[in-house]
Amino acid sequence: MKKLPIAMAGALVISLGTMGTAQASSFLSTGIGQVGKIDTSTGTFTPLNKNGITFFDIALSNSGDLFGVTGGITGGLYSIDKNTGLSSKIGNLGVFLNALDFSNNNVLYGAGDNSFYTIDTSSGAASLVAKIPNFISSGDIAFDAVNNQFFATSLSVDGSSDTLFSIALDGTATEIGSIGFSDIYGLLFENGTLFGYTGDQQQITIDPTTGAGSFSQNVVGGVGQLFGAAGAFPSTTVPSATVPEPMSVLSLLAVGAFGAGVLSKGKRS
Numbered sequence: 001m002k003k004l005p006i007a008m009a010g011a012l013v014i015s016l017g018t019m020g021t022a023q024a025s026s027f028l029s030t031g032i033g034q035v036g037k038i039d040t041s042t043g044t045f046t047p048l049n050k051n052g053i054t055f056f057d058i059a060l061s062n063s064g065d066l067f068g069v070t071g072g073i074t075g076g077l078y079s080i081d082k083n084t085g086l087s088s089k090i091g092n093l094g095v096f097l098n099a100l101d102f103s104n105n106n107v108l109y110g111a112g113d114n115s116f117y118t119i120d121t122s123s124g125a126a127s128l129v130a131k132i133p134n135f136i137s138s139g140d141i142a143f144d145a146v147n148n149q150f151f152a153t154s155l156s157v158d159g160s161s162d163t164l165f166s167i168a169l170d171g172t173a174t175e176i177g178s179i180g181f182s183d184i185y186g187l188l189f190e191n192g193t194l195f196g197y198t199g200d201q202q203q204i205t206i207d208p209t210t211g212a213g214s215f216s217q218n219v220v221g222g223v224g225q226l227f228g229a230a231g232a233f234p235s236t237t238v239p240s241a242t243v244p245e246p247m248s249v250l251s252l253l254a255v256g257a258f259g260a261g262v263l264s265k266g267k268r269s
Helices: 006-018 246-258
Strands: 003-005 026-030 035-039 044-047 057-060 066-069 076-080 087-092 099-102 108-112 115-119 126-131 137-144 149-154 163-168 173-178 184-190 193-198 202-206 213-218 226-230 262-264
Touching (some): 026 184, 066 099, 099 137, 099 149, 149 173
Parallel strands (some): 057 099, 137 184, 184 226
Antiparallel strands (some): 057 066, 108 115, 184 193
């Protein structure tokens, strides 16, 4: 067993005690079966795999597990390895879904056509929550923890622009406004910003109060259309770093000294 001298041990205790929460990654899926990480500050997409199953949408649970859904009436729910992009089927959905995200209480919700569902993560079975008037799912939903609701993109009647909707957990929905971009298949919150991703590899920011979208940058590094998005943080705010009180650090140092001076170690098929 490796051991550290007390001076190094004290420094390590302080370092560990003041270390904040590590930055998590957001993810995208593509039309040719890639799953990878997206850097929202640069627009750089880093695929985890060359090609595989095409997921119409993906979602991160509150515990950090990644899930995806395939399209069509025979589509299924899959678990996805965040390090390799490899997936394993959980079960059939029984319905068409192209939008997916988790609520604050870690329940998986989805949307497809004009319908809003909950999904059993152990079996894949979808259960209808509500039919939404004037709504046709374009390709994603993103949870807004501040208001305990989802944002969703809907196809417009004339195809000129997608529309932003808010959807309560009981399926009650409100049309917010035109986004000004079409084919928004990916939607995620990161650091309090609502990002949208279009089929032709554009990253946009969306005003959740008006629905208006603004071009941010083109996504680079991937191949094919952008299909799904999963936010690093389920909430609209970034988890704050946890820093112990000064007395806590002193207590930890005292314990280290007492221990003999060592520390052991949207989309459509």
